[in-house]
Amino acid sequence: MIQVQNLTKTYSESKALDNVNFEVQDGEVLGFLGPNGAGKSTTMKIITGFIAPTKGTVKVDDLDVVDKSFEIRQKIGYLPESNPLYSDMKVHEYLSFVASARQIPKDQRQKSIKRMVDVCGLSDVIGKNIDALSKGYRQRTGLAQAMIHDPDILVMDEPTSGLDPNQIVEIRDLIKKIGEKKTIILSTHILPEVTATCSRVVIINQGKIVAQGTADELTAGASGKQVVYCKVKGDRGIIRQTLSEYHPVSSIKEYAGEGGDMHAFALEISEGDGRELVYKAAVSNNWTLLELYHKTENLEDVFRRLTTSEE
Ligand code: ADP
Ligand code: MG
DSSP states (O other), X not given: XXXXXXXXXXETTEEEEEEEEEEEOTTOEEEEEOOTTSSHHHHHHHHTTSSOOSEEEEEETTEETTXXXXXXXXXXXXXXXXXXXXXXXXXHHHHHHHHHHTTOOHHHHHHHHHHHHHHHTOTTTTTSBGGGSOHXXXXXXXHHHHHTTOOSEEEEESTTTTOOHXXXXXXXXXXXXXXXXXXXXXXXXXXXXHHHHOSEEEEEETTEEEEXXXXXXXXXXXXXXXXXXXXXXXXXXXXXHHHHTSTTEEEEEEEEEEETTEEXXXXXXXXXXXXXXXXXXXXXXXXXEEEEEEEEOOXXXXXXXXXXXOO
C-alpha cells in the first residue's frame, strides 16, 4: 500500500504541492488526473524517491520513501514523463545495461530480459537501435526498463502522451495486462485514459487534491451534480433571483440566450429533479418556459468543474 500524507513541495517561491493526501491499495490501477502544472510529476518524483518533499511523508508498505530510499526503489518501477533512453544503444544492450544497474544477478539477466521482451512485445525490435524506434516502441522499451526488476508497483508519468491513436490503444492494453498483477499509478491529463485503464481516480489541481473515487462515484455518486438548463421569457433579474432562492439550487449561471427578454440559465441542483422545480417555478410565477432539460455530469464535466476557475 502507498500512503501519501500531508505532502507539500515548494520550489523556490511557488508551492507545487499543497498538503496532498491519498492512498493506493495493492492491486489498484490509480489514475492521477490533472491539467498541466497541477503537480502530477512532482508527486510521482517524490513517491519514487527522486526528489524529497518539503513537508509530509510517503510510505510504501509502511516504509518511508526518504529514509528507506534503497528498499523502495526495489519495490517500484518508474517510467518518467520524458522516458529517458540511451538512443545509441540497441534495445537488447539497453535492457542488459538496466538489468545490471538493477543488480539482477548475472545468471538471471537473460531470463529477466526475455520476460520483458515477451510482456512488452519487443521481439521485433530487440536488435534495433533505440533512435530508430517508433514512439510506441520507445514507450514499450521504457516500460520494460521500469519493470525489469519485477517490482510490485509501477509509476508511469503520462505513459501515452505523444503517441498516435493506434499506439495509444496498444499501450493501454499493455497497461491493463500489467495492471492485473501489479499496483499502478499513472498520471494523465487525458480523460478517456482514466475510463479505459483505471480502477480509481485522484484529481489534482494547482497542487491540491480536489476529488477522488471511482469514475462512477465521481459522476453519479455523492459529488456528481445534476445541471438543469432552461430558457425562460420574462424579467431577467426577477427570474434569476427567484430561482436562486430555491434550496436545491446550489449555483446559477447564465449562458447565451436568444436576446430580447429570453434568458438562459444553468442551475446546479443538489437534490431532487431540478426540472420539476423549474417547471413549478415557471407556473407559479407565470413565466413562459421555452426550454428545459437536465444533464448528469460525466467525468469530463466533473474534471472541468473542478479544474477551471471560470465563474
Ligand atoms: P504536472 O506534472 O501536473 O504538469 P508538475 O508537477 O510538473 O505538474 O509541476 C507543478 C508545478 O511546479 C508547476 O507550476 C511547475 O511549473 C512547477 N515546477 C515543477 N518542477 C519545477 C522545478 N524543478 N522548479 C521550479 N518549479 C517547478
Ligand atoms: Mg507532468
